[in-house]
Amino acid sequence: MTEQKKTRKPYKTITDPESNSEIRIFGNHHFIEIEYQIPEWNEENEDQENSYEECFKYKGDYYFLSEFMNIHNKVYNPNPAEWMKEFSGIKGDSYFSGLLIKLNETGEAVQVYYYSC
Numbered sequence: 001m002t003e004q005k006k007t008r009k010p011y012k013t014i015t016d017p018e019s020n021s022e023i024r025i026f027g028n029h030h031f032i033e034i035e036y037q038i039p040e041w042n043e044e045n046e047d048q049e050n051s052y053e054e055c056f057k058y059k060g061d062y063y064f065l066s067e068f069m070n071i072h073n074k075v076y077n078p079n080p081a082e083w084m085k086e087f088s089g090i091k092g093d094s095y096f097s098g099l100l101i102k103l104n105e106t107g108e109a110v111q112v113y114y115y116s117c
Contacts, residue, residue: 011113014083019117023083025100027113032056034108039064058099058112065110067091068101087113 012025036052039062055064068089071080084090084100088110092098097116104110 016081016083018081021117023115023117025113025115027100027111029111031104031109031111032058034065034110035062037062037064039066056110056112063091063099063112065089065101068099 011027011029014023014025015021016023034054034056037055038051039053039055053064053066055062057063068091069077070089071077071084071087086102087100088103089101090098091101097114100113100115102111102113
């Protein structure tokens with residue numbers, strides 16, 4: 001008996017007209033609660049009140065909101081691609097893939113999506 005490989009169905013597949021490439025976005029729409037942890041890069045200041053940052057745990061790893069670029073920031077991202085506008089932030093793992101997040105209305109939870117080109 002051969003083991004069948006499970007394939008994930010994308011939440012959304014988009015054809016980007018600017019680059020003529022296909023972007024696949026995977027996610028399940030579940031909210032993950034925001035926590036406060038001390039990031040590795042700030043461990044030497046752990047006695048200070050402001051050393052804790054907002055983060056969430058996704059697939060066994062902690063991701064800090066400060067690692068994500070705000071898609072709607074008019075200074076650092078004045079012209080986001082149309083397909084990105086429904087998301088709050090983006091963090092690239094490589095040129096071709098990364099994570100997208102959507103914050104809930106109160107900012108206390110986040111939905112996480114994986115994208116690849």
